[in-house]
Amino acid sequence: MPVNGDIIILKKPHACGGNEWQVTRTGMDFGLRCLQCGRNIMLPRRELQRQLKEIISKDKKEGTLEK
Numbered sequence: 001m002p003v004n005g006d007i008i009i010l011k012k013p014h015a016c017g018g019n020e021w022q023v024t025r026t027g028m029d030f031g032l033r034c035l036q037c038g039r040n041i042m043l044p045r046r047e048l049q050r051q052l053k054e055i056i057s058k059d060k061k062e063g064t065l066e067k
């Protein structure tokens with residue numbers, strides 16, 4: 001599971017079209033911030049496990065995700 005500060009990719013894109021999120025809180029519920037629009041959401045742990053496609057550590061973010 002991702003840790004605080006990780007960048008993750010979810011299978012289902014956000015309403016804004018972005019699918020990259022930063023983890024802002026971990027626990028029973030995970031807090032995620034959409035990197036595209038900056039919106040914060042809460043996702044139950046089980047739901048996140050289902051939606052999680054990829055974990056990108058924040059250290060790797062620079063360079064690997066440039067478009």
Ligand SMILES: [Zn+2]
Nearest residue numbers: 014016034037
């Ligand atoms: Zn968004």
